[in-house]
Amino acid sequence: MIEPSEPATGAVTPAESGTGAPRRRPSRWAVALTALTIVAVADGIFQLWLWTANGDRYFWPRWVWFGWATLIVVVLAVRDAVRAPAGRRRGWVVHRDLFLLVNAVQIGAWALVGHGFFWPAWPLPFMTALLAGHWWMLRRMPPSRERELAERVDVLTRTRRDALDVRAAELERIERDLHDGAQARLVSVAMTLGMTERLVARDPAAAGDLVAEARAGALAALEDLRTVMRGIHPPVLGDRGLVGAVEALAVDLSVATTVTAALPARPPAPLESALYFAVSECLANVVKHSHADRATVTIGYGLGLLTVVVGDNGIGGARLDLGTGLLGVARRLEVFDGTLELRSPPGGPTEVIMELPCEL
Structure with missing residues (x-):
């Protein structure tokens, strides 16, 4: 059994020192405010003694006290402003403290002067309305950083939903292809072998x-x-990369297609796959709808963006909201923070510009 060790001779334990944790040093603001308050109280007492010694009827020390109180409130307001987070929050804190300071000074001055018309009531409603308007704008217009984060959350939510939709559609297509293709042929092979077994004798x-x-x-x-496997992940994409896979894709097209590429290195595999199927869909649209006799694919990289441009000299007039092909491509790219821009005036030419942020 292990016995607890005893403290060394002369050592002071937390229990003996009267505290369980090290004392926290006061901040510079606390020290400054404490010193200022001590000086103000001492000076106030001194001014009170002077007034008593002179035997004046008018109690003028109250103005000295009022000045010291105003100075302390100003220091507190400056401390709040310095401690507030930079941006709109700090502006609100400064506005709020100025409102309290100015109104406190006005009401204090009115009270020290004595009886009479309560003139601070005139600026008070106007200043209150300004403060309320500032608060309303702060609530309705969140800080830019928070707004950017909110927009980012909206984009991520939408792209996640779209990614799940694309995944479900891909799984449905694979299941359909397997059912209508390989599965049906294998069933036929099994039936043929069964007939063979009965006839072989x-x-x-x-x-x-x-x-x-x-x-x-x-x-x-x-x-x-x-x-089906080529539709999931073409072997040529893994062997030759994005550029080689697009070149192999262009060879099989009925439209003459020129591929131009300049990449410093291979992109990550998920980006290659997304761009390959995006280019495949764009070239399929060229063959089906554009009435073009020439197409181009340009692949480049610069400023942290992987850019692919698919163009043709067809009739133009393509739109993202007509059909689901290009819209599906845009959703596929959004998963990687990518963008798709379509330029297709009536009469052509058509360009589909796809950009994906990445490091090569």
Whole structure:
């Protein structure tokens, strides 16, 4: 059993010192305010003694006390302003303290002067209205940093929802492709092999034909699976990168397509995948809708932005709100804080400008 160690001789424990934690040193503001208050009280007592010694009927020391009190309130207001966070919050604190200081001085001066008309009532409503207006604007217009964060949260919420929608659509497409393609062919292969099993004893020639048919069906199913895999992540994208994959994509198009690229390094794999499918969708739109005979793809990097521009010399008139292709591309890019800009005047040409922030 381990016994608790005893404190060394002469050591002072927290319990013996009367405190469980080290004492906190007073701030410079507290020291300054304390010193100022001591000087004010001492001077007030001295002025009171002078008034008593002279035997004056008019009690003039109250003005000295009023001056010291005003100075202390000014110091408190300056302390609040310095401690307030920079920006609109500090402006509100300064306005509030000025309102309290000016009204306190006016009411104090009126009270020291004596009886008479309460003239501080004239500026008080106007100053109160200004303070209330300032407070209302502060509540209605949050600080720029908070507004930026709120907008950022809105963007992240929307892009997360869009990303989930895109993911659900992709999963639905993959399921449909597998069901209509590879699954149907594999079911056919299984049925053919079942027929082959029944014929192999009594009609070997017919069984051999069915085996050949089953083999062709299996190869077709394998090709369907490869097609589905290319839709998920094309092998050429992993082997040759974004530029090589886009060049391979352009070779198979019916529209002559020129690919120009200048990248210092390969982008991250998620960005490559997003841009590859974005370019694929844009080029598919060129083939289907633009009536163009020439298209271009330009890939570049600068100022922390990866830029891809897909253009054609077609009829133009494309819009983001017509169809879901380009809108889906924009949603895909928003997940990575990317943007899509469409320039397609009637009569052409058309340009789709995609930008993604990244470090290469």
